[in-house]
Amino acid sequence: MRLVTSYINPDLDGVASGIIYATYLADRRAVAAFAGSLNAETTGVLAHLSIADDLELDRPGAADNDGVVLIDCHHPAQIPHIPDRSGVVLIIDHHPDGDAAAFPNALVQNEAVGAAATLVAERVAAAGSDGSLSRLASAHAALLACAIASNTLDFSAPSTTDRDRRMFAALAALADPDAALDALLSRMREWRQSFLSAPTTEAVHQDVKIVEGRFGPIAVAQLEGDGASRLLARPDLRQAVEGLADRPAVQYVLLSLVDTAAGTTTLITPDPLVRQALMALSPESVDDITLRLPFIALRKTHVIPALTAGYRPTSSYPGRISG
Known part of the structure; x- marks a missing residue:
């Protein structure tokens, strides 16, 4: 089994991207598993979309012998649950602060977009027979859309690109109306500022x-x-x-x-x-x-x-x- 994970205590972008990669893109049986805890926004979105069972926590050894896919991070200090970096076979990230040389056996995709979820969604589209996102379940489309909105701070962050905006629009169109995406995005803002x-x-x-x-x-x-x-x-x-x-x-x-x-x-x-x-x-x-x-x-x-x-x-x- 292959492990798909992110940095310790991941945010919605890392968790959503990991779930989608493990479900749609892994070339063998895979599990999305994360170390640490999830914030209020992430747990709220997973519960709202009824997909909390799509991931596991505190199982960093779930795929010790079959490789690790690391999403939304490639900074060694942020992944203490992955002590053997030689086991990382793929990195999908969008940040300038990582260390690709620390992962000698990994293929690295690190592109300047606002969210890792954008890169994962693009991979889903490219892997489809018709080049579209149509094979995504509606709840998973909503999950990726929420991750893009979250990581770009509702498209106000300077890292936001047209690729993020286009992908969000395509994913939102696939989301089931029952997901009430607009209302969910509003709740996400409340969860993000619950620290106040x-x-x-x-x-x-x-x-x-x-x-x-x-x-x-x-x-x-x-x-x-x-x-x-x-x-x-x-x-x-x-x-x-x-x-x-x-x-x-x-x-x-x-x-x-x-x-x-x-x-x-x-x-x-x-x-x-x-x-x-x-x-x-x-x-x-x-x-x-x-x-x-x-x-x-x-x-x-x-x-x-x-x-x-x-x-x-x-x-x-x-x-x-x-x-």
């Missing part, structure tokens, strides 16, 4: 990726939603961000607040080295731990590349520097 009603530490730790930056391992948290910048008013925000360093091997920390209503991104870090790296994005300095960008900056498209520019693997890192 959570305690600060819980919110900050909700979506974290560990990145091997050029000066050490960095925990990069990101929260997206209308009004995300309201968290800046919380007196315990700095403490919650600093608490990200309690994760194993983490030396530096960063929180990115993507306010989709304001069209801005606020970056919070107590670490001078992280702040210095982020200056490549030309932010406005708000205070000693806060930087602001006048646009929607995505973690994998903008932030992580700034943190990893010029990175070369090393066996040791300098100690954490706190402001």
Whole structure:
């Protein structure tokens, strides 16, 4: 059996793309299985479409002897559940921060689109006898459409392309009216910003990726939603961000607040080295731990590349520097 997976704690794009690949594109029996936990948006969409049974959690060894298909990621630090990278046979990704050389036996498709779901949907169409998406079940068409909308932040993210828009339209046309896609997209926005009603530490730790930056391992948290910048008013925000360093091997920390209503991104870090790296994005300095960008900056498209520019693997890192 072949394992189709993504980074630990995957988002809707990785999960949806994995399910569709395992169901329609694998050249042998495959299972979509993911390590970690799923966010509220992903579990909500899967439940709404009644396809939660199409995947499994915490089964990273489901296909140890038959290869791994890695979707929506090819950064080694983000896949601790895949210790043997030589077993990865295919990568489908859309981010500039990965390391293709770390996967010596993998065919790599890494294209600049807004969602991995767009690439997977294009593969489904190309594999069909008529070059269309007609063989997709309506619930699966809706799932991919939701993933594209989610990962492009309803097509407001700067990484959005015409390919994403065209594929979303084609998938939406295939979705069963009973899926109530417009209403589901509205619910997704509510799920994405549910962190606003959570305690600060819980919110900050909700979506974290560990990145091997050029000066050490960095925990990069990101929260997206209308009004995300309201968290800046919380007196315990700095403490919650600093608490990200309690994760194993983490030396530096960063929180990115993507306010989709304001069209801005606020970056919070107590670490001078992280702040210095982020200056490549030309932010406005708000205070000693806060930087602001006048646009929607995505973690994998903008932030992580700034943190990893010029990175070369090393066996040791300098100690954490706190402001």
